[in-house]
Every structure is written in C-alpha cells, then in structure tokens.
Amino acid sequence: MVVSEGMPLRLLHEGRWVVSRAWVRQLTGASAGTLARWYAERHTRPEGCRHPEVxxxxxxxxxxxxxxxxxxxxxxxxxxxxxxxxTAGRKPGDGRGGYGGADRARREQAVAVALAALRAEGGYRRGLAARLAREHGGVARSWQRALNEARALYEAGDAGAGS
Structure with missing residues (x-):
C-alpha cells in the first residue's frame, strides 16, 4: 500500500475502494491547484463530467x-x-510578456525607449537596463526584457542596413 504524508493513497471503505487526492494527481497528472479547482467548480460541470464528492x-x-x-x-x-x-486561472499570453491591450502597449513603448537608448549608445552596454529603470521608473528586470526585444530589432536593423 502506497502512503502519502502518513496516509494511504487508496483504502477499502464500506466494501469499496476510495482514493485520496494524491492518488487522483497520480492518475491524471493534474496539479494540486487544478484538482482543487475541479472540486470547487464541480457543480458548474454537467452531471457526467463532475468531480465526485468526498x-x-x-x-x-x-x-x-x-x-x-x-x-x-x-x-x-x-x-x-x-x-x-x-490551468489554475492563467490567461493565455502573446508570448512576449503581455496579454495584449494596455500591457502590450506599455511593453512596446518600453521597447521603443530601449531601442532609442541602444542607438544612442551605439549598441548594448552593461548596466543599461538599470540606467533605464532609474531614468524612466520600473525595475531593471523589466527593462532588461525590453532591451532583449530591442536588441533583436537593433541587430536585425543593422544587418539589414549593411546588406
């Protein structure tokens, strides 16, 4: 018998086998958050697709x-x-740090500022993200992501201009 935190994953109760959430996780491969959501939202699902009661x-x-x-x-x-x-409530993103709309518009603005800084510096310089964070607000890690996008544009522009 396999146990989880001192409790068996599966046991016989009143003549039928009963299983714990840990056993259900092993069966489905779902996360603990997904299992909790399935159980919490069981009454919103059709009768045949509803998570069972305890x-x-x-x-x-x-x-x-x-x-x-x-x-x-x-x-x-x-x-x-x-x-x-x-998933446990995540929205699908655009793969570039935003969910579209205002978030993406702010990212595009940050990338434009970063691209201008790259052009003014003649390319990437160490500490540029921290400087942009000090000058424009925000955190250096967010500016580093914007710089990474801007660098790809900068390097593609330079390659295209030289050809």
Whole structure:
C-alpha cells in the first residue's frame, strides 16, 4: 500500500475502494491547484463530467470513490482531452510578456525607449537596463526584457542596413 504524508493513497471503505487526492494527481497528472479547482467548480460541470464528492475522511485527508474518480477522468478526457488539463486561472499570453491591450502597449513603448537608448549608445552596454529603470521608473528586470526585444530589432536593423 502506497502512503502519502502518513496516509494511504487508496483504502477499502464500506466494501469499496476510495482514493485520496494524491492518488487522483497520480492518475491524471493534474496539479494540486487544478484538482482543487475541479472540486470547487464541480457543480458548474454537467452531471457526467463532475468531480465526485468526498465519501470518507481520515484526519484531514479526503477520499473519493475510486470508480467515480475513474469515470470522471474518462469523461473529462473525452470532453476536454488530455492535451490541456486546465490551468489554475492563467490567461493565455502573446508570448512576449503581455496579454495584449494596455500591457502590450506599455511593453512596446518600453521597447521603443530601449531601442532609442541602444542607438544612442551605439549598441548594448552593461548596466543599461538599470540606467533605464532609474531614468524612466520600473525595475531593471523589466527593462532588461525590453532591451532583449530591442536588441533583436537593433541587430536585425543593422544587418539589414549593411546588406
């Protein structure tokens, strides 16, 4: 019998197998946050795709009917698929540090400022991100990301101008 934090992952209760959240995590590969969300939002899902209710508790460990969990997981895979288990509330980004809209507009402005600084300096210099943070506000790490984007534009522009 496998145990988690001193509690078994699976045990026999009233003639049926019950499983802990740790067991469900192993079965599904979902994070603890995703499991908590599935359970919290179970009443918003259709009857066949709903996370099962707690049937037994030992200490602070909740146990669910194993057959119900397996049925839930099969229905979830059919409904949603295994490619995306469901994130714990993250929005999809554009891959460049923003979610679009105002965030991306601020990033574009920061990249433009960084590009102007690169042109004025004749290229990248160590400490440039910290200087931009002091002059324009914000943190050096955010300016470093803006500089990384600006450097790619700067270097592409220089390569294109020389050809």
């Amino acid at each position: 049937v037994h508790t030992v200490g602070r460990t909740h146990y669910f009917d194993q057959q119900a969990v397996e049925a839930f997981w099969a229905a979830w895979q059919e409904d949603v698929g295994t490619g995306r288990l469901g």
